[in-house]
Amino acid sequence: MTTAAAPLSAPAARARQLAGTGPLLRLALRRDRVLIPAWVLGLGLVVTGTGSSFEALYDTAARRAALAASMNGNGSMRALYGPVFGDSVGGLIAWRMAGFGAVLAAVMSLLIVVRHTREEEETGRQELLCAAMVGRRAPLTAALLTALTANTALAVVIAGGLAGSGRPAAGSLALGLAIGGTGMLFAALAAIAAQLTESARLAKGLTGAALGLAFALRAAGDTATADGSSPLTWISPIGWSQNLRAYAGERWWLVLLFLAATALAGSVAYALTARRDLGMSFLPARPGPAAAPRSLSGPFGLAWRLQRTALGGWTLGFVCAGGLFGGIAKGAADLVGGNERTREIFARMGGQQSLTDAFLATMAGMLGMVAALYAVGAVLRLHGEETAGRAEPVLAGAVGRLRWTAGHLALAYGGSAVILAFGGLALGVSYDLSAGDPGGRTGPVLAAALAQAPAVWTLTGLAVLVFGLLPRATPAVWALVGGCLTLGWVGPSLDFPRWAMDLSPYSHLPKLPGADATAAPFLWLLALSAVFTAAGLVGVRRRDLA
Incomplete structure (x- = not known):
């Protein structure tokens, strides 16, 4: 006589969907053992190294104030780099690197997430892994945790490097969180794109298009206003990174905005991955004609x-x-x-x-x-x-x-x-x-x-x-x-x-x-x-x- 299996409780069901996350995370970190340190150290050194350059070029407070006034007074330069919120050396570092660093962190994050989600499915490796004791949401969770590891390390390198070079600790932490938070938000957006598309290339393209749109909105908004108050700027996560205002009266509540937006995008990605089969997508490729054209x-x-x-x-x-x-x-x-x-x-x-x-x-x-x-x-x-x-x-x-x-x-x-x-x-x-x-x-x-x-x-x-x-x-x-x-x-x-x-x-x-x-x-x-x-x-x- 057989008996029916007892239904799993809600916590047990969630745990089962995440089964295998640890091994997949270790595998992802091993595969990215060169990629992640290269991105983190390279970008971190660029951000932390800008301070000495600004000190050499603008060695007096008057020169730094004149630079800030010049940049804020010209829409062309605001479109490129955003407004200057503080004329200290730290404020100039944030002006120069908050947007640029956020863009590069976003690129790093989308590459990581797509590589360990849609690319694994596209090559068939994910199917082999999921044939073992791997839950439905484990691959996505491992990919997001890998991106979280990379962005956390990036924020720590930036904050530690700037604070160690004599910059105020609060501003250093704010700039690190702004850049790392932008990267993590685009990691979650890349996770959504990986559920929508059938190819890794298209998933990267969609996320890259979202990043380009964010930069364009920020540029258009900063062209219109010199204080970062344009609605177009506030639509863009890159605008959030700059408006956190490191070294210029930090707006710590913007960190909560990054967390909320990332959690929302991640929740959408989890909801989508629970509603599709492995290897499938919500935007499937159209079936081709029965006979190939001569162009092929x-x-x-x-x-x-x-x-x-x-x-x-x-x-x-x-x-x-x-x-x-x-x-x-x-x-x-x-x-x-x-x-x-x-x-x-x-x-x-x-x-x-x-x-x-x-x-x-x-x-x-x-x-x-x-x-x-x-x-x-x-x-x-x-x-x-x-x-x-x-x-x-x-x-x-x-x-x-x-x-x-x-x-x-x-x-x-x-x-x-x-x-x-x-x-x-x-x-x-x-x-x-x-x-x-x-x-x-x-x-x-x-x-x-x-x-x-x-x-x-x-x-x-x-x-x-x-x-x-x-x-x-x-x-x-x-x-x-x-x-x-x-x-x-x-x-x-x-x-x-x-x-x-x-x-x-x-x-x-x-x-x-x-x-x-x-x-x-x-x-x-x-x-x-x-x-x-x-x-x-x-x-x-x-x-x-x-």
Whole structure:
């Protein structure tokens, strides 16, 4: 005679759904034993190292006050960095790094969460793990705890480093919590995206789009007001990070806002994961036609099919960013006045030409640096296809390795040029319309954006090199790209040494529009990109797959 099993109590049912969280967390931390420390230490050192640079550049209270007044008085600079809430060295650190650090912490967090949720399902590894004693919510919980570990470590490094260098402890803790709290909120948003989509790439894209929207809202709000009070600023989590006001009368209640928003987003992710089957999503891919079109008869057609959505999204984002920053470029010259220090910053960021051209050159450089994220992501799609086992059936037919690789590289190199062209065109047209001079600067600004392509392609070639020769280290390419972004974003204004700036290919390009340009740096970077790509293709041809 059999007896029915007694129903589980509510606590026991919840415990069963979380079974296996500990082992999965240890596995995730082991897999990320290089990635997380690299992100935490790299970003932490950048934030803590800005204090000494500000002390050297603005060594008196009067100079710091003049810088704060100049920045707050210009909508263009507020759009880039936000308003200055305090003119102490700590206040300037918070102004410079609260938004920038929050963006990088968000990128770190979304990569961690998607890697340990949707990417595991997409490759089939999660199904093997869940065949053991693993609860339904354990993988998501382990991923969020991994992100929590990384963001907590980041907050501790930032707070400890700043306090140890003599900054007030309260402001140091506030800045660490602002950056770490933003990262954790986007980790929860990435968890939602992982439930909605069927692919890790689309989950990263959706979360990245949310991050881009948050930055754009914050920029638009700070352009309108100089005190961070715009409703657009308060819609954005990046605006929350800045409005916590580290070293300038901290608003500790904003920490509770981060906690509440993270808890809400996490609850939505848990509710979604309980209502879908493993490997499925709420936005499933549409079934394809019974017969493949002729465009899919070759490796380029397949690569285009896989990457066209990403290319379209990046292009739209660049058009929006170019239009936004082109519209505020007209007020760049009002920033300087008689402030020689601010003029020096503009010269390091955008060249020695007129201040408006220097601002446009800075924006073109930013488009170039961000374009590298698209290009490297397109290259790493090769790594994803290989590790997921989808490349092997393709290569088992008449498609050779070089043809398969070339299809994706065409999208990486050509697609980066496309998004630069659209971004530069939007930047130039928007500036001309705001300045009342249609067509006056569109051509030079478009050329300035396209001039960033050799630097983008150098990093693209480096990604191909690592993929071909050191496939297991391929994800580490993101750290190299992040280092170049950091050098380009904070290096000029903080007067980093020349040898450090020269590590980035972008520092070797002329500051266009307006500066004198020769063909030499473009040719050297193109040659370097070609060498990297050729060496990587040799590695792809000779090594074993997966």
